[in-house]
Every structure is written in C-alpha cells, then in structure tokens.
Amino acid sequence: MSLKLGVPSKGRLMEKTFDWFAKRDITLSRTGSEREYAGAVDGVDGVELVLLSAGEIPRELAAGRIHLGVTGTDLVQEKLPRWEQQIEELEPMGFGFADLVLAVPQFWIDVDTLDDLDAVAAAFRQTHGHRLRIATKYHRLVREFLTDAGVADYQLVDSQGATEGTVKNETAEMVADITSTGETLRANHLKLLSDGLVLKSQATLWRSREADYDPAEKKALKDLLSLIEQAG
Amino acid sequence: MPKRSDILARAARLRMTFEAAGAQVVDPPLLQPAETLLDLYGEDIRARAYITSDALRGEQMLRPDFTVPVVQMHMRQGAEPARYTYAGEVFRRQEHDPDRANEYLQVGYEVFDRNDSASADAEVFALIALQLRGLPVRAATGDIGILMAAVEGLNTTEKRKSALMRHIWRPRRFRSLLERYAGRAALPDSRKKLLSTEGPLSGSAPAIGKRRAAEVDARVELLRADAAMPPISEHELLALEALMAVRETLPYAIEQMRDIAVDLPSILPALDRLEARTAAMKARGIDVDSLDFEASYGRTSMEYYDGFVFGFYAETKPGLPPVASGGRYDALTRQLGQGDEIPAVGAVLRPDLMLMLEEGKP
Numbered sequence: 001m002s003l004k005l006g007v008p009s010k011g012r013l014m015e016k017t018f019d020w021f022a023k024r025d026i027t028l029s030r031t032g033s034e035r036e037y038a039g040a041v042d043g044v045d046g047v048e049l050v051l052l053s054a055g056e057i058p059r060e061l062a063a064g065r066i067h068l069g070v071t072g073t074d075l076v077q078e079k080l081p082r083w084e085q086q087i088e089e090l091e092p093m094g095f096g097f098a099d100l101v102l103a104v105p106q107f108w109i110d111v112d113t114l115d116d117l118d119a120v121a122a123a124f125r126q127t128h129g130h131r132l133r134i135a136t137k138y139h140r141l142v143r144e145f146l147t148d149a150g151v152a153d154y155q156l157v158d159s160q161g162a163t164e165g166t167v168k169n170e171t172a173e174m175v176a177d178i179t180s181t182g183e184t185l186r187a188n189h190l191k192l193l194s195d196g197l198v199l200k201s202q203a204t205l206w207r208s209r210e211a212d213y214d215p216a217e218k219k220a221l222k223d224l225l226s227l228i229e230q231a232g
Numbered sequence: 233m234p235k236r237s238d239i240l241a242r243a244a245r246l247r248m249t250f251e252a253a254g255a256q257v258v259d260p261p262l263l264q265p266a267e268t269l270l271d272l273y274g275e276d277i278r279a280r281a282y283i284t285s286d287a288l289r290g291e292q293m294l295r296p297d298f299t300v301p302v303v304q305m306h307m308r309q310g311a312e313p314a315r316y317t318y319a320g321e322v323f324r325r326q327e328h329d330p331d332r333a334n335e336y337l338q339v340g341y342e343v344f345d346r347n348d349s350a351s352a353d354a355e356v357f358a359l360i361a362l363q364l365r366g367l368p369v370r371a372a373t374g375d376i377g378i379l380m381a382a383v384e385g386l387n388t389t390e391k392r393k394s395a396l397m398r399h400i401w402r403p404r405r406f407r408s409l410l411e412r413y414a415g416r417a418a419l420p421d422s423r424k425k426l427l428s429t430e431g432p433l434s435g436s437a438p439a440i441g442k443r444r445a446a447e448v449d450a451r452v453e454l455l456r457a458d459a460a461m462p463p464i465s466e467h468e469l470l471a472l473e474a475l476m477a478v479r480e481t482l483p484y485a486i487e488q489m490r491d492i493a494v495d496l497p498s499i500l501p502a503l504d505r506l507e508a509r510t511a512a513m514k515a516r517g518i519d520v521d522s523l524d525f526e527a528s529y530g531r532t533s534m535e536y537y538d539g540f541v542f543g544f545y546a547e548t549k550p551g552l553p554p555v556a557s558g559g560r561y562d563a564l565t566r567q568l569g570q571g572d573e574i575p576a577v578g579a580v581l582r583p584d585l586m587l588m589l590e591e592g593k594p
Binding site for chain 2: 009055081103106107108109110112113115118119120122123124125128131132139140143144145146147149150152153154156157167168172173174189200
C-alpha cells in the first residue's frame with residue numbers, strides 16, 4: 001500500500017502546503033475537476049495525497065487512517081488529548097502562524113491580566129446572575145488554560161465563526177480566538193489580555209504513531225523525509 | 233482487576249451494612265441536570281464529567297458523584313435528622329491518565345443532623361474505617377473550616393477576605409492573591425497606570441457587550457480604594473502560612489495550631505471543634521494519637537467540603553485514587569437549599585479498590 005499524506009483541501013493553507021513541498025522537490029497537485037477532492041504526488045514514489053478539512057486531520061492521524069498530515073498545532077492540541085502519545089511532530093512549516101488568545105472589550109480599562117479577569121468574572125456573576133461568557137471554538141484548550149490559572153466563574157459558549165462579533169451581539173462578554181495580527185480583534189473593539197496567550201500555533205507536518213507501516217510505506221516515508229531533510 | 237460481579241456483591245454488602253447502621257437507601261438517577269453542577273463547580277466540571285444533551289431537557293450530566301443529588305433530595309423532602317446510603321456507578325472523564333477508571337462503583341453514607349457535628353463526623357469516619365479494617369490503608373485528615381476561620385479573621389477588608397475565600401480550593405490563585413494583599417507581589421504596570429489617574433476613564437472605546445461602563449467605573453473605584461488600604465500584616469501572613477503548612481499527627485497538629493492561634497485568634501472556635509471531634513473519634517475507638525492531620529488537606533478536591541475532610545489511601549500504591557473519602561459540606565446544603573440549610577457530613581467507599589487491595593495485586 002502507499003503512504004497516505006493528509007493535506008488541507010482548500011484555501012491558503014492548501015496552497016502554502018503545496019508550495020512548501022514544492023521547495024523540497026515534491027509536487028502535490030489536485031486532479032480532476034475543481035470540485036473533486038483527489039490529488040497526486042510527484043517526486044517521490046509510493047505516496048498518496050489525501051485531501052481533508054484541516055480540522056479532521058488530527059483525528060485521522062490519531063486513528064492511523066493517514067500516516068502523515070499537515071495541520072495547525074492548535075487543532076492538534078484541541079482535538080487530541082495526550083497528543084504526544086498518538087502523533088509525532090516532524091517539521092514546523094513556517095506558515096499559518098496563529099495565536100490562540102483571550103480578548104476583552106477595549107473599554108474594559110480595568111482588565112489587563114488573568115487576575116483582573118477572575119475578579120471581574122466574580123463581580124459579573126453577582127451582578128448579572130450568570131457566569132461571564134467566553135465565546136470560542138477551542139473549548140478544551142481554553143478551559144485547561146483557565147483552570148491552570150485558577151480563573152473561576154466563567155462559562156464557555158460555542159462559536160464556530162464570527163466569534164469577534166459575539167460581544168457586540170451580547171451573546172458573550174469576551175472571546176478566545178485565533179489571531180495572527182490582531183487586526184480583526186481591534187476592528188471589533190477588542191484587546192488582548194497581557195498574560196492571555198493560550199497557545200502559539202503554526203502549520204506543522206505530523207506523523208501518526210497509530211498507523212501501520214508496511215515495508216513499501218516505510219520506504220516511502222524514508223524517501224520523503226530525506227527529501228525534506230536535504231532542503232532543511 | 234476484580235470481577236464486576238464481585239464488585240457489585242461487595243457494594244451491595246456495604247450498602248446493607250450502612251442500612252443496618254440506620255441509613256435509608258436512596259437511588260438518585262444516573263442523569264443529572266447539568267445546570268446545577270455547572271453552577272456549583274463552573275466550567276472545570278466539564279473536564280471531569282460526561283455531558284450529554286437532548287433538545288427538550290438541555291444538557292444532562294452522567295452523575296459524577298452522589299452527594300449533590302442526595303443533598304437536593306434531602307432539601308426537598310427530607311425528615312430530620314436523616315441518614316442515607318446508596319450504591320451505584322459514577323462517571324468521570326479521564327483525559328490525562330488512561331489507567332484511571334472512567335466508571336466505577338461508589339457506596340456512600342451521608343448524615344444530615346443539626347445536633348452535635350463532632351459526633352456525626354466521628355460516626356462517619358469510624359464507620360468507614362471499620363469497613364476498611366485489615367486493609368493496608370493510611371488515613372489522611374484535615375479541616376477546611378480552620379483555614380476558612382483564619383481568612384475570616386484577617387485584619388483586612390471584606391472584599392479581600394471574600395476574594396481569598398472564593399479561592400480556598402484553588403491553592404495557586406489563593407497564594408497569588410495573598411501575596412498581592414500582603415504587598416509582596418509587585419503591581420503590574422497596567423494597574424499602576426490605572427491607579428495613577430483620576431476620575432472616570434472609560435469612554436474612549438465604545439462600550440460593547442453586557443458588562444456596562446458603570447461596572448467598569450465601579451471596579452476602577454474599588455481598585456483605587458483597595459490600593460489605599462494597608463497590606464495584610466507580616467505577622468498575620470506568617471501565621472497563615474505556618475497554618476497551611478501544618479502536617480503532623482493529630483495531637484501535635486493541635487498543639488502547633490494552638491500556638492499559631494496566638495496570632496490568629498479567629499481560629500480558636502474551629503480548633504475547639506477539632507478537639508471535640510477528636511474526642512468523639514477516640515470514644516469510638518479510633519487511634520487518634522497516630523492519625524495524620526494536614527491543614528491544607530482537601531483543598532484541591534471538589535470544592536464543597538468546608539469542615540472535616542478525610543481520605544483513606546493504599547499504603548503500597550501511592551498512585552491509586554483514595555479507597556474512601558469524605559467530609560463535611562454544610563455550605564453545600566445552603567447553596568442547594570434555597571434559603572434552607574442543615575449541617576451534613578458523608579463519605580464514599582470504592583468497593584473495586586477494596587477488592588483489589590484484598591487480592592494484593594493491581
């Protein structure tokens with residue numbers, strides 16, 4: 001069988017992944033029609049391209065259905081508890097930089113640190129009768145971060161998109177979201193907490209520890225890795 | 233691992249023993265409304281309990297323990313005094329340690345009694361110790377009430393005391409608050425800047441969200457007022473730190489805490505209660521002279537114990553969860569009682585771990 005390489009199926013993440021491999025003399029390409037998720041690999045034998053949503057790649061790696069995969073550190077750590085046991089980090093790829101941060105309205109001049117946040121959460125709960133809501137799609141990462149910091153009286157509400165708008169719409173009091181430049185946050189009148197960096201993330205090439213590797217797949221992996229190392 | 237049928241048989245036997253001791257059998261549902269537990273423990277409970285949902289009832293939780301539903305049931309319809317027992321599965325998510333069970337049996341004994349808390353504490357402890365006799369276990373005991381009394385008695389503002397009280401069960405945050413209130417930790421620059429200005433400050437950025445500008449201004453005022461207050465005194469801080477570090481056999485622990493009480497006299501009534509409990513335990517045949525006491529014990533467990541706390545641990549297997557654990561939770565009955573309250577103490581046993589220790593192998 002061939003070595004399965006999982007790559008994001010759309011957008012800039014896919015293009016940059018293709019570029020990254022091209023610099024290492026491995027050509028990835030989509031085949032068939034624009035709508036068909038099929039691909040090809042040239043430059044190394046025995047490797048099969050699998051196009052997937054970036055969010056599904058951690059799960060597929062952990063299940064051993066793909067051998068290699070490209071996705072962000074954030075998604076791996078959110079979706080895979082004890083991820084080190086299941087997958088191995090091969091190469092940070094130098095793009096897709098994004099930080100998972102905690103952000104509050106700019107006009108909260110009294111809030112700059114997690115200390116402040118905790119105190120405000122307690123007061124908010126007393127005043128409004130419910131816990132302070134944080135909109136996010138990174139529930140596990142944010143919860144573990146806040147538990148570690150000893151912040152209480154908050155509540156995570158799920159937001160799968162347009163998270164920065166939840167504060168204005170009053171469905172959340174603050175957000176925990178991915179940002180690369182902070183521009184979207186500022187445009188929505190939000191600011192970062194000074195000690196609220198939950199995670200620094202970038203696109204990374206991962207190897208599954210759960211997948212089986214037959215001799216042909218082992219050889220393909222070796223060939224692919226030596227091409228990557230040469231470039232490094 | 234012991235066989236499930238053996239674990240069930242042992243659980244049934246333990247429950248019968250507790251019934252014979254005067255407890256009424258109760259059987260709360262497996263699915264609990266998530267709301268109550270989330271309100272009590274906050275988001276942290278999601279890391280420890282399984283949550284499921286349907287469109288009609290919303291979020292439901294597979295019971296992570298029996299205490300909350302038993303308290304709710306008692307507060308609704310219980311006669312006083314009351315003793316309850318139960319046996320059944322509890323469910324705990326395990327995301328970090330695959331060797332820990334995510335489903336196991338608990339057998340419990342809970343006492344709701346307004347008279348003589350010392351005697352009720354001793355009754356529960358002695359009954360649990362009796363079930364474990366002959367097993368290689370060591371008991372750890374503590375008393376959260378002493379630490380709470382110490383905080384209550386500090387010479388500082390009510391605001392500071394209630395902030396400390398809120399984090400009794402989060403030792404790290406408790407410590408950082410304490411250091412700040414004692415003037416040991418430097419203020420962050422952002423706070424210094426905020427305090428160096430005057431008058432209302434909000435208004436430059438649009439006031440979005442449900443937390444209103446008035447709330448921001450009110451907190452700024454609070455911070456300014458707090459900055460003007462003197463720090464917690466060095467001798468109180470040292471005494472509190474000495475108290476949190478007490479870890480001795482009971483008689484020596486009491487002696488040490490009596491010394492500390494010279495600087496923290498507010499703990500004296502709690503120490504009297506500890507001595508009354510110790511006497512009641514001795515009267516029930518517990519060897520109190522060799523019993524371990526740790527003033528900080530129980531601070532990292534689920535945050536409802538507010539008095540006596542204890543656990544029994546396998547001597548030879550330090551990684552094993554406690555074979556039995558329990559404590560007093562008067563405040564929980566107040567929170568769930570909607571204006572009502574009753575002193576309560578209880579404990580649970582794990583029949584699976586008891587059998588494992590009896591077999592003498594993991």
